[in-house]
Amino acid sequence: MAREKGIFSKIQAFDAYAKTMDDFKVRTISGAVVTVVSVLTVLILLISEYRNYKTVNMSSELIVDKQRMEKMKIQLDITFHKAPCALLGLDIMDSTGEHQINSFHNVVATRLLADGSVNKNPKEFPDLEDEKSKDPKYCGSCYGGVPPASGCCNTCAEVQKAYQKQAWSFVDPQKIEQCVRERYVEKIMSQEGEGCRLVGSVEINKVSGNFHVMAGETIKKNNMHAHIVHDYMPQNFDFSHTIHKLAFGEYLANIKNPLDGVSKMAETKNTKYQYFTKVVGTEARFLNGNKIDSNQFSVTEHSSGVPESKLSSHKSNNHGFFVIFEISPMRIILTEHSRSLSSFISTCLAIIGSIFTVAGLIDSFIFRAENAIAHKLQIGKQA
Numbered sequence: 001m002a003r004e005k006g007i008f009s010k011i012q013a014f015d016a017y018a019k020t021m022d023d024f025k026v027r028t029i030s031g032a033v034v035t036v037v038s039v040l041t042v043l044i045l046l047i048s049e050y051r052n053y054k055t056v057n058m059s060s061e062l063i064v065d066k067q068r069m070e071k072m073k074i075q076l077d078i079t080f081h082k083a084p085c086a087l088l089g090l091d092i093m094d095s096t097g098e099h100q101i102n103s104f105h106n107v108v109a110t111r112l113l114a115d116g117s118v119n120k121n122p123k124e125f126p127d128l129e130d131e132k133s134k135d136p137k138y139c140g141s142c143y144g145g146v147p148p149a150s151g152c153c154n155t156c157a158e159v160q161k162a163y164q165k166q167a168w169s170f171v172d173p174q175k176i177e178q179c180v181r182e183r184y185v186e187k188i189m190s191q192e193g194e195g196c197r198l199v200g201s202v203e204i205n206k207v208s209g210n211f212h213v214m215a216g217e218t219i220k221k222n223n224m225h226a227h228i229v230h231d232y233m234p235q236n237f238d239f240s241h242t243i244h245k246l247a248f249g250e251y252l253a254n255i256k257n258p259l260d261g262v263s264k265m266a267e268t269k270n271t272k273y274q275y276f277t278k279v280v281g282t283e284a285r286f287l288n289g290n291k292i293d294s295n296q297f298s299v300t301e302h303s304s305g306v307p308e309s310k311l312s313s314h315k316s317n318n319h320g321f322f323v324i325f326e327i328s329p330m331r332i333i334l335t336e337h338s339r340s341l342s343s344f345i346s347t348c349l350a351i352i353g354s355i356f357t358v359a360g361l362i363d364s365f366i367f368r369a370e371n372a373i374a375h376k377l378q379i380g381k382q383a
Helices: 002-014 030-054 156-165 177-181 184-189 343-380
Strands: 057-064 073-080 090-096 106-114 195-203 210-214 217-221 224-228 240-248 262-263 272-284 291-305 320-337
Touching: 002 090, 030 240, 073 272, 073 291, 073 320, 090 195, 090 217, 156 177, 156 217, 210 224, 240 272, 240 320
Parallel strands: 272 320
Antiparallel strands: 057 320, 073 195, 073 240, 090 210, 106 195, 210 320, 217 224, 240 262, 272 291
16 A cells, blocks of 8 residues: 555656645635636637638639630520510630531520510411422422422421521521411511520630620621621610629539629610630539539620611621630639648637636736735835
């Protein structure tokens, strides 16, 4: 037993926290105040530190983008308030020389009434009775255009495509029996005064270029194309628009694209809107292991109106909605990260230790000051 007591005595010599007897402790009001303030301060700082610990931060890194020869999607949701769907064409041009005409494959065009609501009950135009078209052996003429594989143009749309392949303008559909039968002109003119909302995506080469929405028929010849508004098309329109969403690639959380929510009201139909964008490839890496390849972009804009007198001599036009994009050679890597548990614990211990150490010094200073003042008062009374 004596041997064990000797061992414990040696161990007690290493105690850095020597205890005082309760009989020698003095409790004061000032000490209580300092203690309460210290505890509240510790609690506030610990709560703040816990919030920081649970917050996920995103760090960024800039590298050279080596992913150049690939496709990129542009996601769009745009309303043209005073331009009917039948009048609009969506075309893509890039620096490789590739032209995509009327790229509505993945875009839904919704007809809107003048008040902006969806036209749920559009006027219907049944085809006119035509004995010729009922003939199972019927083979419609392509009127000199390049015919499809079947060699026949049995619909107005097929005649249009035949004309487009021949780089001809579709000037007078009233002279084409397929279009007369389908009441093509009446269908187009019935949209006079309407608007159109385009929702979907287009795919582009990852090179500089532009996509644009313009009015009229698109005529492509060699590497050039023009848009012509014919007399049988609606004439009362302009390119007032609201960009609900526009993104190059997937949408990234917490990153607002600069064109989202932009709205413009045109004074005349001859207004041309241009948005010049600088696109930077962006890869987001998340804590759960997921990755998203997308893009961020900056934008400058320009709008201009063409005097009506300059358009009176010809029907082609260059006014509309243009997004010109330039691809940056750099790439941004966004990586999610959070603080480790060990860092959180060590910071909490540091907060507790430092606050109570400082509080102890303050309490000791106050206690000594109170004793000194009390001692002087007592000497003064005795004198």
